[in-house]
Amino acid sequence: MESREIKEVHIPGPTLSSLLHRMSTSSGDIDGLLFGTISLNAPSNLSDDVSSSSAADNSPSLIATITSFFSSSSTASFYSPSAQINLPLLRTVVPRSGTLIGWFSGRRKTALRPSMRELAVTESLSSTTALNFQALNSPNPITLSPSLFMLLTTPFRKEDQLLIHTHDYRVYQFRLPAGAFEPKTMKIINIGPRVGNYADYETNSPFPEMPCEIRDPDSMSEDDKSDSDDMNLASKNQSQLDICADGFQLKQLENLTGPVASGYTGQVEELYSKMIAKLNGLAKLVEQSSATVLEQENRNMKLRYKVAGLE
Amino acid sequence: MAVDTIPPLINAQLNYLRSNAPFSIKVEQMWSGCRNPSLIDRFTLAIPFCLDYIKWDVIYNAQNPLAAPDVIFGPEDEAFHPFRGMREESLSNSKKNCLLEWNYKDPACLLTLILQLRDLYMVYQKQRVGEVDDERLKFELGTIISKEGLEMYMSSGVEKPEEVRFAVPLLGMDINKIVIGSSWRQQQKIYLQVIFPVVGKFTNKPPVPRLKLVSTPDLRAVLSVEDVRLLPWSDGMCLAEYLPTLEELLASQIKDAVTLIELRRQFIVALAPFFGRPLEADSVFCRKASFLSVSGIFTFVVHFALTLQFPKQPPLLVLQSSQHFDLRGAAIKSSSLTEYPWSPRWDVSEMAERIFDFVADECLNFRKICNESVHQQQR
Structure with missing residues (x-):
């Protein structure tokens, strides 16, 4: 099967910088998964620039956008040394709302060329049909596979180390039937007047949807015909929301106007301070668990060193 | 400062490769890819191929020395995809991808991998030439x-x-x-x-x-x-x-x-009847021989070096004193002597005799040079 060409890869500035940060703070090489979207974009012919518009290709092209990534602290996190994909593991890692469009490898002080295993892993990934997905904005369905590979390295040769920049990166698409990498141009998307209008900008952050209605808890539910699964989910979400609201009733919003408004401020402030206290507690929990994870990682590394006879 | 160390498991594989390869594989440079730069985990191998060398970077991970290494091929060989499709055909393929059964305890596995990759590279080049x-x-x-x-x-x-x-x-x-x-x-x-x-x-x-x-x-x-x-x-x-x-x-x-x-x-x-038994001689290719000689109380060694053009070219002679030493304590040697009577048509015993006569004269000159040089040192 011939694979469709991806014309360009876009990455928001913050995603790229957090990827680079992840790499520079790790103790060794890392790799991980890239999530995002691939959509069919009609080229805009409204450009005033005469020189480029006349001869331009008018057929719509595929644009990939990397919106987030996942990385564990080591390499070979989802594949074997012979580049076989661990699909069950991959399924647990890929979020339900995310689309896996490729993967990345970050290795220090190496040439900016894909390695033997990187080529093989990308081939395995893109030939795993279970991971196929559809292009967005397309009138006809276009089936795509996770064929992108992003390589991050740090300067390697002596003369390169005099360079000011600290990281190199390149992005490739694995294409069939050639079975080889094609380098792709990567565009860094930042919000601002130079990259189109604010109105064009779509957030790509996968925030979970919460299908809960704002309704009076006392009123009778009339829509019993809807799917019971949806109902269950909705009521579960509602109860979670109730926990957050901490007894603050929707009805109380009525007090926003009128003579009781001055007392109402106090109630809202109380709600807010309760919420902040909860958030603080949550932040502390995250901090503690991060510390535990780090401790465990260090312990694992020591064990690995011990097995390797490095102590 | 910490001394650069190669993780022992990686070192064992590298040493095995160096001493057991059927052709000489050179390790060109070694470096570290960790934040702790004293752990060496990557190196470049120069592998003989088609009367030249191909240079491959072998990338281990010192953070995880038990894992199989990765290889980065030369910039011209980005299309070289050695184990392509091997997953599906692994049964029919007599040569199994050795990464499937990577055993970090086996020091031979790096060599096996490199040899296998070199074979596949040969197939790849053959295919390119065929196209x-x-x-x-x-x-x-x-x-x-x-x-x-x-x-x-x-x-x-x-x-x-x-x-x-x-x-x-x-x-x-x-x-x-x-x-x-x-x-x-x-x-x-x-x-x-x-x-x-x-x-x-x-x-x-x-x-x-x-x-x-x-x-x-x-x-x-x-x-x-x-x-x-x-x-x-x-x-x-x-x-x-x-x-x-x-x-x-x-x-x-x-x-x-x-x-x-x-x-x-x-x-x-034939030299033996004149100079005595050699101190040392190359008995396989017969390119070198050294004899101990005496002239009066002066003891010296005569070194013979025979070129591949022997007997057309006379042997190179070097005299080395066993009594005179220079400032660094090394024995004083003469320059290479080739200007002496010689004919490739003589039989070997005549060659030996003529050289013996020449050395008998030349050693007097050499002794003089030695004495002068020692004398100069003392002044």
Whole structure:
């Protein structure tokens, strides 16, 4: 099967910088998964620039956008040394709302060329049909596979180390039937007047949807015909929301106007301070668990060193 | 400062590779890819291929020394995809991808991997050469493809002319067995390097290929293939025509070289009645011999070095005093002496006698030089 060409890869500035940060703070090489979207974009012919518009290709092209990534602290996190994909593991890692469009490898002080295993892993990934997905904005369905590979390295040769920049990166698409990498141009998307209008900008952050209605808890539910699964989910979400609201009733919003408004401020402030206290507690929990994870990682590394006879 | 260390498991594999490879693989540079730069986990290997070297970076991960390494191939070989499709065909493939069963405890596994990759690289290059659209090349390839040990390389780059390089192994004979007493660990071979420029279309007068004889380095002790004069390549010639005559020529050269070893041996034996038993002598190729001599109370060593052109060229003589030393404590030596009466037509005992007479005179000069130089040091 011939694979469709991806014309360009876009990455928001913050995603790229957090990827680079992840790499520079790790103790060794890392790799991980890239999530995002691939959509069919009609080229805009409204450009005033005469020189480029006349001869331009008018057929719509595929644009990939990397919106987030996942990385564990080591390499070979989802594949074997012979580049076989661990699909069950991959399924647990890929979020339900995310689309896996490729993967990345970050290795220090190496040439900016894909390695033997990187080529093989990308081939395995893109030939795993279970991971196929559809292009967005397309009138006809276009089936795509996770064929992108992003390589991050740090300067390697002596003369390169005099360079000011600290990281190199390149992005490739694995294409069939050639079975080889094609380098792709990567565009860094930042919000601002130079990259189109604010109105064009779509957030790509996968925030979970919460299908809960704002309704009076006392009123009778009339829509019993809807799917019971949806109902269950909705009521579960509602109860979670109730926990957050901490007894603050929707009805109380009525007090926003009128003579009781001055007392109402106090109630809202109380709600807010309760919420902040909860958030603080949550932040502390995250901090503690991060510390535990780090401790465990260090312990694992020591064990690995011990097995390797490095102590 | 911490001393650079190679994780022991990686080191064991690297050492095994260095000492057990069937050809000499060089480790060109080693460096670290960790934040702690004292742990060495990557290196460049220079692997002999088609009379040249291919350089591959082997990337281990010091953070995880138990894991199998990765390999980055040369910049021209980005299309080389060694284990492509091996997952599906693993059953039918007699050569199993050795990464499937990576065992970090086995020191041989890195060598196995490299050898397997080199074999696959050979297949890849063969395929690339086969795809070149050039009538003459296709013909030449057809005539030599069946030769065992044939290697080829397709050279192409942005600023390089397209050309195909062949390393054609010559002579079916086992050179190691012909040279009696040789203790070569590697099989000695002679190759003809042929470089064909890629022209594309058929032309009446295709360009002459570049030809060069190359031998394994150890063979130089017996025969210098660089000195063998290659036959001229006439217009419209092809390799199938050229190779048999060249092989005949080489076979006779090797035969001559073996007879010359015997002649050198006889010469060294003939020296013994005059100089006494040698202190040290190269008994396999008979290229070197050293004798202890005395003239009055002056004791000195005579070193003989025999070139491959012996007996046409006289041996190089160097005298070394055993009584005079320079400031660094090394024994004083004369320069190489070649200007003495010599004829290749003399029989070996006459050669030995004439040299003995020459040394008897020359040692007096040498003694004077030694005394002067020691005298100067004392002042």
